[in-house]
Structure formats: structure tokens, C-alpha cells
Amino acid sequence: MPRQVNHEARRTRIEDAVISIATESGFAAVTIRAVANHIGASTSAVTHYVDNREALLRNAIRKELDIRQKDAETAIIGLDDSAALRALIEWAVLGSDEQTHRRWLALVLGAVTEPVLRAELDRFNDWWDEQMYQRIARVRPADPLVAADLLNVLVDGLIVTGFDAGHLWPSGRRARLLDTVWRALDL
């Protein structure tokens, strides 16, 4: 009987390897050869599933971002606009561990030089901006554009601050900060 290859499991191993190498060494280090080495297979075992490096990166990142998107959508089911905004911010900042934050920063930095990452990140950010802006506009703070900017800066800032300070801030400290911003923006 021929050896059965579980194609779905193989695809997942390849995608996981892309994310793992990128998180550790940046996206510049992600090559078909590096991924093959990482999973202990030949390069042809990788190119059987992806035609080239660009497709390799696109598949892995799109899958990762699709999961993040579904996860966020689940977090806001049934909430009104103001509560959903708060839940989206808390999901982005609190609902993820250090590894997820490192992956996010690796992607954001990688997008500076890799157009395929830029395209996937733009796609995700378009979705995120729509989620945020529609709700902000309905809650109607004094200046919706500034409110959206401040909330976005807050998310990115809280992610980096954890690394900058050497540890994630305790949730109470982050909650006080969010409360201050919520009052300031009249959300």
C-alpha cells in the first residue's frame, strides 16, 4: 500500500514553519529552503504545495489573519457599538499573548520590504478600519477621525509597550488607560 500523505497536515506544517521562522528571524529569512529545513523535508516537498516564495508567504499570512479576523468577529457578537469598540480594542491588546504580539510586529516590519505582506496587511487593516470607523461614526464623538486614530495608536502602542517595558502591563493598568481614553473621546 502506498504511503498516505496527509496533504492538509503538510500544508499546515508549512504555514506554521513560515510563521515560526518569521517570528524568530524576520520575514527576510523565510525561503523555500529554510521552510524545507525547518520541517525536515526536501524543497520539492514544499514546492508541491506552493509555486514560489511569494505564494508561500501569502498563504501563511492570509490564513493567520483570517483566523484573527474570525476571532475578533466572535468577540463582538451581540454587543452595541460602544461595547463592540471596547471589545475590539481589548481583543487586540489583551486577548493575545506575547507570541501573537511578536508575530504581529514581525508582519508589520516585514511589510516594509515585502509587497506580498503589505498587500495582506492592507487587506486586514481595511477590514479593521471598517469595523472601527462605522461604529465610531454611529457613537458620534466630537471628532470621529481623531477618535479612530487614537484608538489605532493605542492598540499598536500597547502591543509595543509590553516589549519596551520588558513585560506586559497588568490588565488593571491597561484598563485604567482605556477608561481615560474612553472618557476623553466621549465614547
Added chain:
Amino acid sequence: MPRQVNHEARRTRIEDAVISIATESGFAAVTIRAVANHIGASTSAVTHYVDNREALLRNAIRKELDIRQKDAETAIIGLDDSAALRALIEWAVLGSDEQTHRRWLALVLGAVTEPVLRAELDRFNDWWDEQMYQRIARVRPADPLVAADLLNVLVDGLIVTGFDAGHLWPSGRRARLLDTVWRALDL
């Protein structure tokens, strides 16, 4: 006549190579061999100036952060507390280009796994926190600790947002955001 080696210039080339490799590929890629390759010299030409990899990283980062610190101190000479706070934030966010921001993120991420980077970053952050907190306490907003947290998150957030969005925000957009935060914190 023996060939003259300009030791100061050689030290600077080594330090520049450390920063350059780290910005491109992360600090994990910075080794004595990689630095030697980068400057087209032997490893012994590098170890003539630094005993080991730890010293290599420490020298380069300390020099970089000392320059940043002096630069910030120059930006606030003669300003009152409120104006100095604003100038420090603007210096951190506006007064630096994309390369400086990439270097900063590489350092912040590298500090997760490299104790020598963590120590240098802590030293810089202690200085920064003192600059910020003393002034915030004298301006006396309602809650100085939350004010300091929000300003720090703002700096890290504005740096990352530039990469996240694919381009730095225009200065007017950043200024409007800072104005909103200044009013909110009563600074």
C-alpha cells in the same frame, strides 16, 4: 612606514555594522563573524576591539542610545514643563525617520531574548521615565501615572502605526492627535 589604523574609525564601522545587521535581520543575526563579513575584515580585526558578542552588542547600542538621549536633551533646553513634555513626544515621534524607527523596533524586539539589550534599553527607559514623570507631576494633571502611561503608549503606537499603515502619518494628522491627548490629560 607601517600602515596606520584609525582605531576610532574602525570602532565606528563595527558599531555601524551591528546596527545595520540588526535593523535588517534582527539582533539574533548579529555575530562577530557577521560583523567581520559586513565590514570586509577578519574576525580577529573585530575581537581586537571587543572581547565577545555581548560587548559587541553593548557598545553599539549604548552609543546609539547615548546619542538619542543627548539629542532629546537638546530638544528641551529652555522649555517649561508642559512645552518640554510636548517636545519630548514630538522628538520621539516626529524627529526621526523610518530607519530610526526600524532600529528602535529591532532593539525592543531583540531585548525579549538578549539580556544585554534588555539592560541597555532599561537604562534608557529609566532616563526617559524620569524626564517624563518629573515634568508630568509638576504640571499636575488629574492622574499623573495614567498621563505618563498614555504618553508612552502614544510614542510607541505612533512609531508602529507608520509601519502598520505603510507610511508615516502626515505631521498635521499626528499634531491633531497630540492636541486631543493634551486636552484630555489637562497638560
